[in-house]
Amino acid sequence: MKFLLVGLGNIGPEYALTRHNAGFMVLDRLAAQHGFSFSMTRLAYTAQWQYKGKQLFFVKPTTYMNLSGKAVNYYLKQEKIPVENLLVITDDKDLPFGKLRLKPKGSPGGHNGLRNIDEILATQEYARLRVGIGNNFSKGRQVDFVLGQFPEDELIQLPDYLDRAGDAALSFCTLGIQTTMNNYNQ
Template sequence: MKLIVALGNPGSQYAQTRHNVAWQVADELARQQGAVWRAGEHAEQAEFRVLGEKVLLIKPQTFMNASGKAALPAMQFYKLSPEALLVIQDDLDSPFGLLKIKVGGRHGGQNGVRDIIRVLSTEQFARLKIGISRPPAGRDPADWVLSKWAESERPTLEELVWLGVGASLKWVMAGPKEAQAAYNNTDLRPNPESAVQAPVSAAAEPEAASSPIPLSQTAQK
């Protein structure tokens, strides 16, 4: 069994903000897999199977700084090791258009990851980091992460979310090394240096049927 925790903040005011990009990946992943969101004590949950592997997908409803409160009960109930956990997060230190998978390491200032490390007493779990870029000069990072996406960013955002779904499924089926090999060189920025574009088909893993739809049509929970 695998657990995927997508970090974000509950409430309509936070929907479609940079800090909630992981929830956009989770919503698209659930949609593709035909999984239904159900309310839990500390998180919304959706379950599905990929090649026989059960996956529990959760969106903590505890607000970002208390994300561990939602992750820990699932880890304990299913007796999961850290190797069975993938955390999907936004990443200020990565440029918008870039995603990467890593295992272990410090939280990098991401408060949801910080709290999960605290409650699990380990850093040894996988993270799917979705780049949202540093704010423009003079803008407060706290204000930046809670800002809405610009219309000009949406085409890249939709593709980035689609790739995030593919990377999550690759991690489930093949593990972090294979997911890193397939997705860590992707870069959707215009004319990035040494960029390698991932083929669109890379996201179309088994049991991830159906084509991506505009995020405006994806139900936000």
């Protein structure tokens, strides 16, 4: 059985440790822990890994956040993966830092990457793992906040947080969405 795990973010060193790159960070952490690596391919950095009898295909789109749907659609078709085996991992400013929320479907909630995926796939019926980044910004400063670096106190906690998010993503592939939601949604 094949799964497509997509981490959303923006390419380039200026975005590397920004809150908006939480999806990239989760996949990078999984790769570092389990010894697989990403290669530049069409529209994305991709990697493959066998885990507990499942074939996992990882995608970090190089299309920038707001055009993520192009890469998601391409790899769903290229790898012949059904949309029910898609998990999109993204930041969420409406969740406090440290909280995870897995949902089987939903609206983009103001997230332009999810909005573009919804438009290109013509559905909201795919799983998404939202990684809370908090919303400690003043009116009109949302862009600066999501494209900003994590503060030092959050950077200290970030490795454990990314590990939990990675564990949730692997659980989605092996135990299914309901069990994973029960175990990881707080």
